[in-house]
Amino acid sequence: MLLEARGIVKTFGNVRAVDGADLAVEEGELVGLIGPNGAGKSTFFDCLAGNLAPEAGSIRFAGLESTRLSPDRHARLGLARTFQVPVVFAGMTVLENAMVGAFLRHESRARAAQKAAEALEFTGLAGQAEMPAAALGTAGRKRLGIARALATEPRLLLLDEALAGLTSSEIETAIGLLARIHARGITLLVVEHIMEVIHRLTRRVLVFHQGRVIAEGSPAEVTANPEVIRAYLGRRAKRGEA
Numbered sequence: 001m002l003l004e005a006r007g008i009v010k011t012f013g014n015v016r017a018v019d020g021a022d023l024a025v026e027e028g029e030l031v032g033l034i035g036p037n038g039a040g041k042s043t044f045f046d047c048l049a050g051n052l053a054p055e056a057g058s059i060r061f062a063g064l065e066s067t068r069l070s071p072d073r074h075a076r077l078g079l080a081r082t083f084q085v086p087v088v089f090a091g092m093t094v095l096e097n098a099m100v101g102a103f104l105r106h107e108s109r110a111r112a113a114q115k116a117a118e119a120l121e122f123t124g125l126a127g128q129a130e131m132p133a134a135a136l137g138t139a140g141r142k143r144l145g146i147a148r149a150l151a152t153e154p155r156l157l158l159l160d161e162a163l164a165g166l167t168s169s170e171i172e173t174a175i176g177l178l179a180r181i182h183a184r185g186i187t188l189l190v191v192e193h194i195m196e197v198i199h200r201l202t203r204r205v206l207v208f209h210q211g212r213v214i215a216e217g218s219p220a221e222v223t224a225n226p227e228v229i230r231a232y233l234g235r236r237a238k239r240g241e242a
C-alpha cells in the first residue's frame with residue numbers, strides 16, 4: 001500500500017472536521033474523493049500531507065510512519081499536493097513558482113529551472129513561463145499548482161478540486177492532463193465535486209461525510225448507494241448540480 005491512513009481525527013474547537021477517517025491507496029491507482037461541502041475533505045488532505053497534525057490516528061506513506069512529518073518531509077518521500085485555493089507566489093514569474101517545487105530535489109538553479117520548465121511544458125504553461133504568476137487566471141493558477149507539485153517529482157499527488165471554477169473547455173484540457181499524469185505512473189487522489197470528471201477518470205471513489213468515509217466503490221456503485229444519495233448527491237440534485 002502506498003498510502004494508508006487509519007482513524008484520523010482533527011478537530012477545530014468543537015467541530016470534528018475529520019472524525020475517524022480511514023483510507024488506503026495502492027501505487028498506480030487514480031482514486032476519487034467526493035462529499036458535501038464541509039465534509040472534511042480538505043482537512044483530511046492537510047493531515048495526509050503534513051500541513052496539519054491529526055489528534056488521533058496513524059498514517060503510513062511509502063512504507064514509513066509519516067503521521068507527524070512536516071510537509072517538506074512528505075514531499076521528500078514523494079507526496080505532493082495542490083490546494084483548493086491555489087497558492088501563487090505573486091511576486092515571482094510562472095517559471096520561478098514552478099522552481100519552488102524543483103528546488104526540493106535540485107540545488108543547482110540551472111537544474112531546478114530545467115525541471116521546472118519541463119513541468120510547465122507538461123502542464124501547458126510553457127508559453128507563460130516568464131509572465132508574473134499574478135497575471136494568471138483561475139485555470140492558469142490551478143495548472144501552476146499542479147506544475148509546482150510535479151516539479152517535486154512525486155509518487156503520489158493529492159489534488160484538491162483542481163478543476164473547480166474552470167470553463168467546460170478548460171475542464172476537458174484538465175481531464176487530459178490528469179490522465180497524462182496518471183499515465184506517467186504517478187498515483188492520484190483527487191477531491192472533486194464534478195461527477196462527470198469522477199466517472200471519466202476514476203474506477204474507485206471514496207465518499208466522505210461528516211469527517212469519515214461512508215462509502216466506497218466504482219463511480220456507478222457509489223452514485224447508486226442510497227446513503228450517498230441521502231448525504232450528498234440528493235442534495236445536489238435538488239439544487240440542480242448533480
Ligand SMILES: Nc1ncnc2c1ncn2[C@@H]1O[C@H](COP(=O)(O)OP(=O)(O)OP(=O)(O)O)[C@@H](O)[C@H]1O
Pocket residue numbers: 012015016017035036037038039040041042043044084
Ligand atoms: N482552519 C479552520 N478553522 C476552523 N474550522 C475549520 C478550519 N478548516 C476547516 N474548518 C471546518 O472544518 C469542517 C471541514 O472543512 P473542510 O474544508 O475540510 O471541508 P471540505 O470537505 O473540504 O469542504 P469543501 O467541499 O467546501 O471544500 C468545516 O466545518 C469547516 O468549517
Ligand SMILES: [Mg+2]
Pocket residue numbers: 041042043084160
Ligand atoms: Mg475542501
